[in-house]
Amino acid sequence: MKIVTYNLNGITARLGALLELLEETAPDVVCLQELKTTDENFPAAALEKAGYGAIWHGQKSWNGVAILARGCEPVETRRSLHGAPADLQSRYIEAAVGGVIVGCLYTPNGNPRPGPKFSYKLAWLERFRGRAQSLLMAGVPAVLAGDYNIIPTDLDVYVPERWREDALFHASVRAAYAQLLDDGWTDALRNRHPDERIYTFWKYLRNAYARDAGLRIDHLLISPPLRPRLQDAGVDLAPGAL
DNA sequence: ATGTCAGTCAGCGACTGA
Numbered sequence: 412m413k414i415v416t417y418n419l420n421g422i423t424a425r426l427g428a429l430l431e432l433l434e435e436t437a438p439d440v441v442c443l444q445e446l447k448t449t450d451e452n453f454p455a456a457a458l459e460k461a462g463y464g465a466i467w468h469g470q471k472s473w474n475g476v477a478i479l480a481r482g483c484e485p486v487e488t489r490r491s492l493h494g495a496p497a498d499l500q501s502r503y504i505e506a507a508v509g510g511v512i513v514g515c516l517y518t519p520n521g522n523p524r525p526g527p528k529f530s531y532k533l534a535w536l537e538r539f540r541g542r543a544q545s546l547l548m549a550g551v552p553a554v555l556a557g558d559y560n561i562i563p564t565d566l567d568v569y570v571p572e573r574w575r576e577d578a579l580f581h582a583s584v585r586a587a588y589a590q591l592l593d594d595g596w597t598d599a600l601r602n603r604h605p606d607e608r609i610y611t612f613w614k615y616l617r618n619a620y621a622r623d624a625g626l627r628i629d630h631l632l633i634s635p636p637l638r639p640r641l642q643d644a645g646v647d648l649a650p651g652a653l
Numbered sequence: 654a655t656g657t658c659a660g661t662c663a664g665c666g667a668c669t670g671a
Contacts (some may be wrong), residue, residue, distance in 0.1 A: 420671085421659050445671090447660060472660055473670070520671055528670095560671095614671090615657035 412640075412651040413437070416556040416629055418444040418517070418612075422475075426454055433461050436647065439481050440508050440637060442515035443467075445641075446475025446501075451479065466490075470501040474559070476515045480508045481598040488512060492538040497599065502535065503542075511637070512546060516557035521578030529578050532560070536587040540594070546634060547595050553634040560628055561588045563598070565628035568610060579628060596632035611646055 415438040417498040419425040422443065432504040433441070441463070446453065450469040458465050464484035469493070478485045484505035492503045516539060521532030546553045562580040574580040583653035592598060600609060610625025619625065633641060 424659060444660095522671075616655065617657090 412439045412511065414440040414511075414513065414554055414556060414631060416442040416444070416515070416558070416631060418558040418629060420445045421447040422454065422477075423448055423452070427436075428459060430457065430461055432647070433463060433479075433481075437481065440485075440511075440513055441479040443477040443479070444475070444515070444517035444558045445473075445523070446470075446477060447472060449539050466504060466506055468501040468504045470499075474501045474517055476501055476504045476517050478504055478506045478508070478513055478515050483508070485513070487630075489542070490541055494538045494541065495534070498535075503539070505542075506556065510552065512551050512553040514542070514546070514553065514555040514557075514561070516555060518558065518560040520560050521581075521584065524576065524578040524581055529581075532578060533583060533587070536584065540587070540591060541592060542622060542634070543596065543632075544594060546619075550636060551634065552636040552640075554599075554631055554634075554637060556631040558628060559588065559630050561585065561630075562626050562628055563588050563601075563630075566606075567610075569610075569624040569626070574626075579626065591632060595635055597635075597641070599631040599633050599641055600627075600646075602638075602641060603644045609646055 446469050448469050449471050453467045465479045466485045466487045469475040485508050487506050489505035502517045519532040519535050521529045561584050562568045568574050575629040611627050611629035613620040613625040
């Protein structure tokens with residue numbers, strides 16, 4: 412089973428790239444973040460035509476998450492994290508697909524730090540950990556895939572010194588990530604590639620992509636029952652590059 | 654600090670979030 416996570420920064424602007432990715436790599440499951448569109452405007456018909464069933468939780472202008480499944484409909488199990496009814500930001504959706512629970516997440520960026528946005532990020536991560544622990548307790552095969560907005564270690568950023576105070580790399584968010592691993596989750600990419608510099612995101616600025624000045628902030632965490640089934644993990648550098 | 658996108662809308666170019 413091939414599971415992909417993709418922050419597409421606007422599904423309207425990136426639909427062509429997404430369809431290309433589906434066509435070229437034929438993933439079984441796709442977790443999407445930053446749809447930046449309302450539920451009504453989600454391009455379900457185009458995805459169905461490409462052979463994918465979908466569930467989604469949109470939001471006007473910002474955020475928004477979706478799960479696609481090749482040749483079937485994802486069976487929704489959650490469309491938000493519990494514990495904060497006033498939180499209207501669309502950042503978590505979860506479904507059963509082919510016997511695996513798939514959680515698709517978009518952790519708040521948290522900048523500027525300190526401030527209310529950073530506090531929200533920490534609180535959100537606590538609620539997320541609660542859901543993650545429930546899945547571990549249930550003993551089910553599960554993957555939590557998405558844009559964590561967390562740089563886990565120095566190996567995951569081109570110049571660690573420059574990012575120490577940033578909301579993506581601050582000690583408290585790194586601790587939150589480490590806690591998930593302590594709980595029993597496995598970082599799929601690091602499990603397969605323990606020592607390589609592998610990035611998932613590059614700023615648009617100053618030619619960062621060409622200089623490979625990147626960050627590893629998108630992750631797939633798998634539960635213990637899935638671990639023996641993990642074959643490989645990697646980054647598709649660009650749609651069409653494969 | 655820098656500088657680049659995708660989105661919005663008293664809307665055609667400024668802003669905001671990332």
